Amino acid sequence: MLHIVNKSPFDTGSLASVLRVAKKDGGAVLLIEDGVYAAVKNGATEASLKSAGMPVYVLQPDADARGLQSRLMDGVNMVDYGGFVDLVAGHDNVQSWL
């Protein structure tokens, strides 16, 4: 399942819920909109994303808009809008955590 998170981890607990609940096998996390802040290097959520046990993707246009081009942690995968579509198509199901 592809888990999409669009809220800042400093503002809501949706990312924490994904990392607590999601089945790792076959799972992936896609950070969009304010969700991308979770992947800031040296940020409070870097460690929890590193140990997510699932691939983590970041939507590049949302990271760029927020000035995070060179401020993201290692180990996350950048995707553009086309990559977003590929991720959705490549997973059996999708959950947007609001």
Place this chain on the structure above:
Amino acid sequence: MSDDMDFEEGGAVKKFMFVNRKAPYGTVYALEGLEVVLISAAFDQDVSLAFVDDGVFQLVKGQKTDGIEMKNFSPTFRALEGYDIEKLYVERESMEARGLTEDDLLVDVQIMSAAEIGDMMAQQDVVISF
């Protein structure tokens, strides 16, 4: 007329603080807050801005919004000086939890502890939160 809201008569100058706690693009709070700050500049009041929690993200250098088709309003923070709005306070704890340092910010600010921000808040006549 002893109305102390009577700005145009050179009445009382009040201390206004705008508290920014939201990231810049996920909601419209940050942009709307900045609009109100600019309006406030017209009234010659004692204006300060505090950046707390995700509000710190409003000041990150290098924002490029072409890909999300929204207005990049971050350069406006650098123009505030021209409106005599020069008191920008950033809470150190919020900044550090977000992996940021003063060098990551696009405008000169005063870095303050949470307690110092709280002291500044307590001194205000009006606090408006976005």
